[in-house]
Amino acid sequence: MVAIPSKHKSLTLLAVVLLAQLLLLAVQIKRDSHGRLIRVWAITAVSPFERSGAWGFDRVRGVWRHYFALQSTSRENEALRVENDALKLAIAQLQGKAAEGDRLAELLNFRNSHKDVPMVGARVIGASAGTASRTVEIDRGDRDGIRRDMPVITPDGAVGKVIEVYRDNAQVLLLTDKDGGAGALLIESRIQSPVVGTGEPLLSMKYVANDDKVNVGEQVVTSGMDKIFPRDIPVGIVQEIKPGVPFKTILLRPAAKLNRLEAVIVLLSQQPLEFPKDANAPSSGSSSSPAPAADPSAPKSPAPVKP
Amino acid sequence: MNDTYELRSGDTHIEVHKFFPGAVAGVAIITLILQASFPVYLPKLDILDLPLLITIYFGLSRRNPSTGLLLGMVIGLAQDALSGPTVPLGFYGIAKTIIGFLASSIGARLDTEHPAARFSLTVAFFVLHHAILVLTRRVLMAQPEPWFNMHLAIAAAANAVLGTFLYIALDRLRRQ
Numbered sequence: 001m002v003a004i005p006s007k008h009k010s011l012t013l014l015a016v017v018l019l020a021q022l023l024l025l026a027v028q029i030k031r032d033s034h035g036r037l038i039r040v041w042a043i044t045a046v047s048p049f050e051r052s053g054a055w056g057f058d059r060v061r062g063v064w065r066h067y068f069a070l071q072s073t074s075r076e077n078e079a080l081r082v083e084n085d086a087l088k089l090a091i092a093q094l095q096g097k098a099a100e101g102d103r104l105a106e107l108l109n110f111r112n113s114h115k116d117v118p119m120v121g122a123r124v125i126g127a128s129a130g131t132a133s134r135t136v137e138i139d140r141g142d143r144d145g146i147r148r149d150m151p152v153i154t155p156d157g158a159v160g161k162v163i164e165v166y167r168d169n170a171q172v173l174l175l176t177d178k179d180g181g182a183g184a185l186l187i188e189s190r191i192q193s194p195v196v197g198t199g200e201p202l203l204s205m206k207y208v209a210n211d212d213k214v215n216v217g218e219q220v221v222t223s224g225m226d227k228i229f230p231r232d233i234p235v236g237i238v239q240e241i242k243p244g245v246p247f248k249t250i251l252l253r254p255a256a257k258l259n260r261l262e263a264v265i266v267l268l269s270q271q272p273l274e275f276p277k278d279a280n281a282p283s284s285g286s287s288s289s290p291a292p293a294a295d296p297s298a299p300k301s302p303a304p305v306k307p
Numbered sequence: 308m309n310d311t312y313e314l315r316s317g318d319t320h321i322e323v324h325k326f327f328p329g330a331v332a333g334v335a336i337i338t339l340i341l342q343a344s345f346p347v348y349l350p351k352l353d354i355l356d357l358p359l360l361i362t363i364y365f366g367l368s369r370r371n372p373s374t375g376l377l378l379g380m381v382i383g384l385a386q387d388a389l390s391g392p393t394v395p396l397g398f399y400g401i402a403k404t405i406i407g408f409l410a411s412s413i414g415a416r417l418d419t420e421h422p423a424a425r426f427s428l429t430v431a432f433f434v435l436h437h438a439i440l441v442l443t444r445r446v447l448m449a450q451p452e453p454w455f456n457m458h459l460a461i462a463a464a465a466n467a468v469l470g471t472f473l474y475i476a477l478d479r480l481r482r483q
Contacts, residue, residue: 010372014408021397028395
């Protein structure tokens, strides 16, 4: 046993007595949220060791798992890769469905804003098999009141006209087809002239004299003179102007996204439509229509059909 | 057995006093009873701390740090026990243990028989005792308590005055 020097005995006794009374106090004092003080002290004293132990254990376990116990890692990696591919595919499908929902909602909104105009929403289910023609097939036909030469549009602008009608579907000739076209007018100069397809993504405006003033970026809408399209439906934007003999060569970028058609509207009459003011502004790839309440079933739902 | 003997420290000669048997225990018990009775009959006298005064007195007289701190501990714990459930055991015990130890240590080095020295030491010990109590309340019990106010100053002076006369009375219990 260690002997305590006599001159330190009283100090040692003081320390022991004080410590004993401190512990006695700690047993009795109860902090509101932490319980008895002795428990707080005990936990405070022990927790650094526990924390150190847990840290050390985690390190050892981490080293073991990441450097030694790797037997199943390759298998897990392969399974995760397969799962990742499946998830990517699912995400792509969901994104496609979401985009389709947006487009259908856009059509529904357009239809709701023109309730007095008889029209039918349709889904594009096919396209022309070759590059010689630019047509699409829609899932509405004779039973839905579709007839030849009915105009086909989207909320962005004119698409084309119905050229063949079957019982449950129909074919639409796009404006960009070499045989496609529409009566049109320049919205600022009010010059009327037909717009025809070129077989290319751009449209061509015919018979505009060199003397007539036309600006790049000017909007072109339907004139209604072709007896197919109602007037004032956006057709396109002037993109390029070249002087020619005897008429100018004017190329238009279509207002409707003709290379990305998935849902269209078939107008059952020539009743004029009102488009939003900026509907035929230069396309930025996004819809100019106000955001509607989404209803993916819109094109399939019964539409007002002209008797 | 000698009633008194001298403690030699360098050139100083300090007497260590002995008391009649049972005197320390009897005084301590009476003091504790009185202390417990003051608040009932004489509320204004609650500024007096008789257990502290006898802890200081016996510490200064007996001049043995070990017995001084043990006496302080016993008196303090007894005071805790008599103070009701709101005062935890050890609250006064710790303070009076330290005071007992310091009083004994100082008594072993200085001549504390003069009334002026006793008065001064009582004031100092009273303030230190209060400081230990406040520290305990603040740190351990998480209760707010002022370090110093006028009440403390008055209480220190009152206890020192009483202590000076009380010590003279208690000197009669010493063996001659």
